[in-house]
Every structure is written in C-alpha cells, then in structure tokens.
Amino acid sequence: MTKRNNIAVFEHQRLCIGEKGFKQTHLDALLKLNEYHDGNYFEPIAKGIKFNQYVGVIQVDGLTIEIHPKADKEDADNKWKGVLLKMLQACGKLKAESSGAAHVKRQHLNLLEVYFELYLLEVESLVRKGLIKKYRKQTNNTKALKGKLEFAGHIRKNIVHKERFYTTHQVYDSNHFLHQVLQKALTVVSQFTSGSRLQDLVNRVQINFPEVETKTITAKQLNAIQLNRKTNSYGYALELARLIILNYSPDITSGKEKMLSLLFDMNELWETYILKQLQKACEGTNMEVSGQESKSFWGSNSLRPDIVLRQGKKTFIIDTKWKRPQKSSASVSDLRQMYTYCRFWDAEKAMLLYPGDYAENKFKSYLTDDYSKHVSDETSEIDHQCKMGFVSVLDGDGSLDNSIGKSILQITGLNLTK
Numbered sequence: 001m002t003k004r005n006n007i008a009v010f011e012h013q014r015l016c017i018g019e020k021g022f023k024q025t026h027l028d029a030l031l032k033l034n035e036y037h038d039g040n041y042f043e044p045i046a047k048g049i050k051f052n053q054y055v056g057v058i059q060v061d062g063l064t065i066e067i068h069p070k071a072d073k074e075d076a077d078n079k080w081k082g083v084l085l086k087m088l089q090a091c092g093k094l095k096a097e098s099s100g101a102a103h104v105k106r107q108h109l110n111l112l113e114v115y116f117e118l119y120l121l122e123v124e125s126l127v128r129k130g131l132i133k134k135y136r137k138q139t140n141n142t143k144a145l146k147g148k149l150e151f152a153g154h155i156r157k158n159i160v161h162k163e164r165f166y167t168t169h170q171v172y173d174s175n176h177f178l179h180q181v182l183q184k185a186l187t188v189v190s191q192f193t194s195g196s197r198l199q200d201l202v203n204r205v206q207i208n209f210p211e212v213e214t215k216t217i218t219a220k221q222l223n224a225i226q227l228n229r230k231t232n233s234y235g236y237a238l239e240l241a242r243l244i245i246l247n248y249s250p251d252i253t254s255g256k257e258k259m260l261s262l263l264f265d266m267n268e269l270w271e272t273y274i275l276k277q278l279q280k281a282c283e284g285t286n287m288e289v290s291g292q293e294s295k296s297f298w299g300s301n302s303l304r305p306d307i308v309l310r311q312g313k314k315t316f317i318i319d320t321k322w323k324r325p326q327k328s329s330a331s332v333s334d335l336r337q338m339y340t341y342c343r344f345w346d347a348e349k350a351m352l353l354y355p356g357d358y359a360e361n362k363f364k365s366y367l368t369d370d371y372s373k374h375v376s377d378e379t380s381e382i383d384h385q386c387k388m389g390f391v392s393v394l395d396g397d398g399s400l401d402n403s404i405g406k407s408i409l410q411i412t413g414l415n416l417t418k
Contacts, residue, residue: 005063006110010070010080011055011266016048021063029060029259033249041263053322055084056263057111059192066110069266071324071355071393079398085111086400088264091272094118095236112262113198115240116189120201122237123182127208132230134176139168174210178225178234183209184217185241188248192260217245270322271306274353274408278307278318281405285416287311295344305341305350309414316412317341317350318389324354330388342384349385351412356390361411 005021015022030049034041042049051067058065069087070080088094088111095118139150141157147169154166186209190202222242227235249259275291282289288310297303307318319338325331330352338350389411395401409416 006066007063008066008068008081009051010068011051011053012070014045014048014050015065016045019048022048023063026060026063030058033058033259033261036249041261053266054263055266055269056261058259058261058263059112060259064110064112067263069269069322071322079394083393083400084264085114087269087273090400090402091269091276093264112192112260113196115243115262116193116198117201119185119189119237119240119244120198120205122240123186123209124201124205126182126234126237127205129233131174131179131210132234133172133174135170135172136176137168138171139166141166142169175212177221178231178238179210179212180215181217181222181225181238181241181245182234183212183214185244187214188244188260191258219246222246266322267320270355271320274318274320274404275307277402277405278309278408279405281403281409282309282416287409287414287416293345297340297344303340303344305345308345308347309412311414314414315345315347316414317345317347318353318408318412319350320353322355324356325388330386335386338386339384342386347384349387349412351387351389353389353391353408353411355393358390358392358407358411360390 007015007020007022009015017024017027027048030042031044034044034049040052041054042051044050055067055069057067068081069084085094094114139153141161141164143164145165145167147167150166150168157166158164186202186206189198190206193199193202222245225238227238243262244260247261247263249261271291275289279289290308290310291306292304293308294302294304305317306320309316309318317338319334319341321334334352338352341347342350389408391404391407391411392401393404395403401407
C-alpha cells in the first residue's frame with residue numbers, strides 16, 4: 001500500500017520545509033502550481049509558503065495538504081475542520097447525500113476522497129442504468145463497401161488487398177466525447193487512489209466502463225458541452241469530471257510529480273453561503289433577495305454588490321467579507337465602495353458583513369449626511385449609512401449555523417411579513 005503523509009493547516013498559516021514531512025520537492029511543485037494561478041494560492045516565504053484565502057486539498061508526491069477555513073484565530077481549531085465540507089454542501093457544490101461526506105469524520109476522509117467517491121458512484125450509476133450511444137464518423141478498412149469510399153486512401157492502403165474498402169462511414173457506439181471526458185477523469189482518479197480504500201471501487205468502475213479513445217481534454221471543450229433530454233442524466237458526473245480534470249496538473253515539476261489540487265476561494269464561498277441562507281430565510285415573505293446585480297459605472301466597468309435586499313421601496317446593500325478587519329473600523333476603500341453602491345442603487349443603508357460574534361455588533365454608522373455633503377451633489381436627499389456587521393459561522397454546538405440568514409436580517413433591522 002502506498003504510504004501517504006497528511007498535513008492539516010489553516011488559511012493564512014505558514015508551512016516550511018522540514019515541518020510535518022514537507023520537502024523541497026513539495027515546495028517546488030506548489031510554487032509552480034501558484035505560478036499557473038497568477039500567485040493567488042500562496043505567498044512564497046523563506047523556505048516555505050504562506051497560504052492565502054484558498055482552502056481545500058492538494059495532493060502531490062504522496063503528500064496530502066488539507067487547508068481548512070478559519071474565520072478567527074482565537075477560536076479552537078477542531079471546530080473549523082468540518083466547516084468547509086458543510087459549506088460546500090450548503091452552496092450546492094457537493095451533494096449533501098454523498099456517502100463520503102456523511103462519514104467524513106468517522107473515516108478521516110479528506111475533501112479529495114469525498115469528491116472522488118462521489119464521482120465514482122455517479123459513473124457507476126450511469127453504467128448500471130445503461131450508457132448512451134451516439135452516431136459518429138469513422139474512417140477505416142472494411143470488407144464491405146459502406147459509406148463514402150476514400151479513393152486516395154483506398155489506393156494507398158489496399159493496392160494488394162483487393163477485397164477491402166477504405167471508407168468513411170457512420171457507426172453507433174459509446175465512443176463519443178462525453179464518455180471520453182468521463183474516462184479521462186477516471187484515469188486521473190485512479191492515479192491518486194492507488195493503495196487507498198477507493199482502489200477497489202476505481203477498478204470496478206473502469207472494468208465496466210466501455211473502451212473509448214484517449215484524447216486531450218481542454219477547458220474550452222468542457223465549457224462547450226451542452227446536454228439534452230437524452231444526456232441530462234450525465235450532468236452531475238460531467239460537472240465532477242470537469243472539476244477533476246481542470247485541477248489536475250501533470251508533470252508539474254519536469255515530470256517528477258503529478259499534482260491534483262481542489263481549492264476554493266473562501267471569499268466567494270462565504271458570499272454564496274450568505275446569499276443562499278438569506279434566500280432561504282426570506283422565502284414566502286415580502287423581502288426580495290438578489291446576488292451580483294450589475295450596473296454600468298464607467299465605460300466597460302460595472303458595479304456589482306454581493307447582495308441586494310429589497311422591501312417595498314427600501315433597499316439594503318450587503319457586501320460580504322470573509323477576512324476580518326485588522327482594526328475596529330472598516331477601510332476607507334470599503335467605505336467608498338459601499339457609498340457608491342448606495343448611490344447607484346438608491347439605498348439608504350449598507351452593511352459590510354464579517355464572520356464573528358453577534359455581540360460585536362455595536363454599530364457605528366459611516367457615510368452620514370455630513371460625509372455625503374463632501375462627496376455627492378447638493379441635490380442628494382438620501383442620508384446614506386454604512387455599518388459593520390458580524391455574524392457567527394458556527395452555532396453553539398460548533399456546527400455550521402443554518403439559521404444564519406435570520407441572524408443577518410436581525411442585524412439589518414428589517415422586519416419580515418408573510
């Protein structure tokens with residue numbers, strides 16, 4: 001069985017050579033990966049790296065690095081290790097009924113294994129139900145004349161074999177692009193599950209999967225996939241396959257190691273989670289919730305607040321911030337941004353929403369009428385206000401707080417009616 005080393009860290013922590021089995025070869029691979037992603041994942045430091053806001057799992061050369069989210073350095077580490085998985089489920093990026101997700105604590109699975117298992121079970125389910133076939137063109141030698149005779153090729157290949165015909169004809173089989181994508185992801189998964197508990201499942205799925213051509217799959221091809229009524233059942237398996245293929249980095253350090261990284265930006269994940277929780281809390285009420293509304297600002301530039309709440313003629317802007325402020329006040333750039341949102345959306349109030357303790361909500365309002373007189377035209381009658389809000393990610397039991405939407409509405413001061 002392949003020996004694997006596991007390292008667990010939290011976002012914004014440092015990892016240096018010599019710690020927990022972290023080697024120079026691992027560092028070189030991670031720095032190369034970081035270059036591919038415009039330096040977003042890590043910050044290089046002396047003989048190591050400092051993680052940014054990206055969380056998830058990286059596997060390279062027998063080493064698995066799990067990067068957990070953590071909103072507050074003062075909180076206990078063990079409370080945060082299950083947050084990412086539950087947040088991914090709540091945001092629709094992972095099926096809640098995944099057997100791997102359900103047993104993650106008991107079996108000590110990492111995020112990659114959860115996604116691998118879910119993908120393998122999806123493909124196995126497709127095979128069991130019956131894989132679809134498609135028509136495709138095939139050019140080769142046949143013993144009967146069918147389709148179009150490729151005259152030049154026929155003379156070149158069959159000058160001796162008079163009984164053969166070199167033709168282009170249609171065939172109806174399983175060797176089409178959708179299955180080539182699924183097979184590519186299966187090949188990647190098999191490389192990273194050797195010696196693990198999933199190896200038997202991988203072998204079983206690969207044996208039952210039809211033989212298809214091996215092709216290079218590009219992001220452009222994956223993005224161009226369109227499903228129809230016949231292929232709709234492939235949707236989730238292809239989504240997982242796309243995630244696996246696009247995060248696979250073969251031969252990232254001159255052929256020595258192959259890497260698979262599955263990383264998520266906590267800023268985007270926090271925004272999506274808050275939006276979905278607010279939408280759930282406002283179902284059947286007089287409150288409208290929308291995310292990423294866009295308005296033209298200057299030329300090709302546009303403004304996009306994270307969340308817009310509307311109640312009658314009242315509009316409330318929320319901008320989510322996963323990283324807590326260093327000081328007790330918001331930055332000037334954030335305040336300017338929120339003031340601009342208020343002006344363009346005719347909103348009287350806006351809030352910068354951070355993870356934290358509800359008791360921290362001792363509000364100080366910014367962008368009051370005295371301030372707006374200096375930055376807006378004299379005809380403005382709106383007294384724009386912005387405040388910093390804090391809401392706990394975890395409930396009293398240390399689990400992800402599923403009632404966070406109601407807590408946020410309490411902070412805004414908006415009263416819901418059915």
